[in-house]
Amino acid sequence: MSVTRDVIVVGLGGMGSAAAYHLAARGQQVLGLERFGPAHNRGSSHGGSRITRQSYFEDPAYVPLLLRSYELFAKLERDTGRTLATLCGGVMLGRPDSRTVAGSRLSAERWGLPHEMLDATQVRRRFPTLTPGPDEVALYEERAGFVRPEATVTAHVQLAQQAGADLRFEEPVTRWEVLPGGKGVRVHTVDDVYTAGHLVVCPGAWAPRLLSDLGVGFTIERQVMYWFHPRGGTAAFEPGRHPIYVWEDGDGMQIYGFPAIEGPDGGAKVAFFRKGTVCDPETLERTVGPQEVVAMAAQLRPRLPDLPGTLRRAVACMYTTTADEHFVLARHPEHPDSVTVACGFSGHGFKFVPVIGEIVADLALTGATEHPIALFDPLRQSVTPEGVTTP
Numbered sequence: 001m002s003v004t005r006d007v008i009v010v011g012l013g014g015m016g017s018a019a020a021y022h023l024a025a026r027g028q029q030v031l032g033l034e035r036f037g038p039a040h041n042r043g044s045s046h047g048g049s050r051i052t053r054q055s056y057f058e059d060p061a062y063v064p065l066l067l068r069s070y071e072l073f074a075k076l077e078r079d080t081g082r083t084l085a086t087l088c089g090g091v092m093l094g095r096p097d098s099r100t101v102a103g104s105r106l107s108a109e110r111w112g113l114p115h116e117m118l119d120a121t122q123v124r125r126r127f128p129t130l131t132p133g134p135d136e137v138a139l140y141e142e143r144a145g146f147v148r149p150e151a152t153v154t155a156h157v158q159l160a161q162q163a164g165a166d167l168r169f170e171e172p173v174t175r176w177e178v179l180p181g182g183k184g185v186r187v188h189t190v191d192d193v194y195t196a197g198h199l200v201v202c203p204g205a206w207a208p209r210l211l212s213d214l215g216v217g218f219t220i221e222r223q224v225m226y227w228f229h230p231r232g233g234t235a236a237f238e239p240g241r242h243p244i245y246v247w248e249d250g251d252g253m254q255i256y257g258f259p260a261i262e263g264p265d266g267g268a269k270v271a272f273f274r275k276g277t278v279c280d281p282e283t284l285e286r287t288v289g290p291q292e293v294v295a296m297a298a299q300l301r302p303r304l305p306d307l308p309g310t311l312r313r314a315v316a317c318m319y320t321t322t323a324d325e326h327f328v329l330a331r332h333p334e335h336p337d338s339v340t341v342a343c344g345f346s347g348h349g350f351k352f353v354p355v356i357g358e359i360v361a362d363l364a365l366t367g368a369t370e371h372p373i374a375l376f377d378p379l380r381q382s383v384t385p386e387g388v389t390t391p
């Protein structure tokens with residue numbers, strides 16, 4: 001058993017690395033424990049790009065967090081000299097009453113966010129790579145774009161270490177418990193046992209294992225990212241010419257995609273937003289089958305005629321989805337004095353990574369935050385599994 005820390009952070013992926021940094025920057029003695037290496041590709045924070053946008057169709061309640069996240073991404077870029085966010089513009093496409101279009105518009109109007117509504121002809125003229133149907137429209141947002149997940153994790157790891165955090169990789173946590181009396185925690189890994197005044201758990205797809213007493217139901221979903229090299233090359237797909245997009249069809253199914261950012265031989269990344277298959281992180285199928293590629297290609301052909309072109313690669317990733325697709329971010333209801341949790345990011349968490357780090361630090365240190373996080377309460381009825389009653 002080694003010396004007691006102020007805070008132990010379990011999981012140093014997107015959220016945990018940000019939490020470790022914000023806690024260390026506030027003078028906390030932080031021990032971070034991660035089962036894999038820094039910025040690895042076996043969880044939810046890999047694949048080179050993540051969409052970021054402010055006119056948030058999921059719920060207007062996310063907008064203030066996004067505004068803060070944009071500020072913190074810019075600060076992280078200044079502090080590390082890395083390029084992490086590229087605001088190349090984005091379109092939310094679908095029928096006017098689709099969740100993607102109507103929801104984005106609601107957030108934009110409620111928060112006074114700069115945006116433009118475009119009809120199908122205007123979209124085709126402005127973005128010749130996209131060919132919406134006559135009944136489709138788009139909300140265009142200049143400040144949408146993409147962030148870089150691995151570089152963001154690396155930046156937070158680097159700053160956390162510079163602020164004195166002790167981050168240990170390749171050291172899986174096997175279990176944790178709250179110390180008798182309810183103050184402080186003990187964390188067991190394959191190598192050692194550690195104690196701390198407070199525990200932060202950011203387990204990604206391992207939430208069902210590390211947070212089995214949280215009382216929240218999670219579905220772990222396998223999701224595939226595809227990189228297609230466009231017919232005619234990548235020039236028309238470069239950032240500035242080809243936007244990020246989320247595109248909903250008449251059945252509510254969404255696909256999304258990015259500009260080509262991997263050079264002239266690379267591909268433009270595309271994926272289904274939901275439509276994953278249930279999986280277990282220990283046995284995740286990493287091989288992508290030909291029938292999966294065919295299904296993606298069929299979605300692209302009518303909407304982006306230069307795609308699918310040639311498949312460059314396809315990579316699996318995991319969502320940790322709650323029943324209402326909203327996050328879980330709070331003190332642990334069973335251990336409110338000793339444990340803070342950040343999980344259930346439901347496939348849309350990365351754009352929030354820096355602000356989640358800030359909120360986790362607030363919660364861990366004071367039990368409260370000035371950020372609006374009521375939507376992410378683990379006791380909300382909509383995320384508790386059947387049979388669990390809430391107060």
Ligand SMILES: Cc1cc2nc3c(=O)[nH]c(=O)nc-3n(C[C@H](O)[C@H](O)[C@H](O)COP(=O)(O)OP(=O)(O)OC[C@H]3O[C@@H](n4cnc5c(N)ncnc54)[C@H](O)[C@@H]3O)c2cc1C
Nearest residue numbers: 011013014015035043044045051173204317345349350351
């Ligand atoms: C295909 C795909 C596309 C996505 N697209 C977008 C997008 O466009 N925009 C967006 O905002 N979001 C997107 N997301 C979602 C976003 O990437 C996730 O919400 C975010 O990465 C989750 O971060 P996390 O820290 O919870 O998980 P992770 O980054 O996976 O971190 C969890 C960490 O905990 C570690 N861990 C688990 N168990 C243990 C243990 N026992 N001991 C030690 N360490 C442990 C894991 O190894 C891992 O490193 C996408 C996700 C995927 C998979």
